[in-house]
Amino acid sequence: MVSRYGVKIRKRVSEILAIKNRRYECPKCGKKRVKRVKNALWECGACGYTFAGGAYGPETTVGLTAKRILGSIKPQ
Template sequence: MPKKTKGKAKKSGITGKYGARYGAVNRRRTRDVLNQMKSKNITCPQCKTKNTVHRVSTGIWKCKKCGAKFTGGAYSVQTPRGAESFRVTDRKQRELEMIEEE
């Protein structure tokens, strides 16, 4: 009687549903994007709570707790370009506040 083997290690994760189709590289890229999109570490920019943000449609995200609706990337809440823009705007706002105080 042959030995009972353990199941194969699951590298595929969320893309296991595709089986052997579409190629390894495409499945890996899809897995990374879907894991980022369904991450539990997504924080609402308005109320700062984790795991309350979900995607409404492409690039539109909504917080379940505070109801804030905002734009972002197609698969992530904030794109690298959007994060850079936010930092610049925040810095300019602080500079203006410092000038007004003087």
């Protein structure tokens, strides 16, 4: 980016882009081959597994909280 818009916003944008472009671990096969395909759409390059996630990361904080709560509920 050019030197406009202030340092704070440029640092924040670079952090978000680093999170978005990082490779993540596949929930199905376990390999670190998950990349962002489109907005909130993630795909594993190894097994081809496609799933919906967050806009900039495959899991959101709300999703992790819901997963933790649902995991603690035991079926009767």
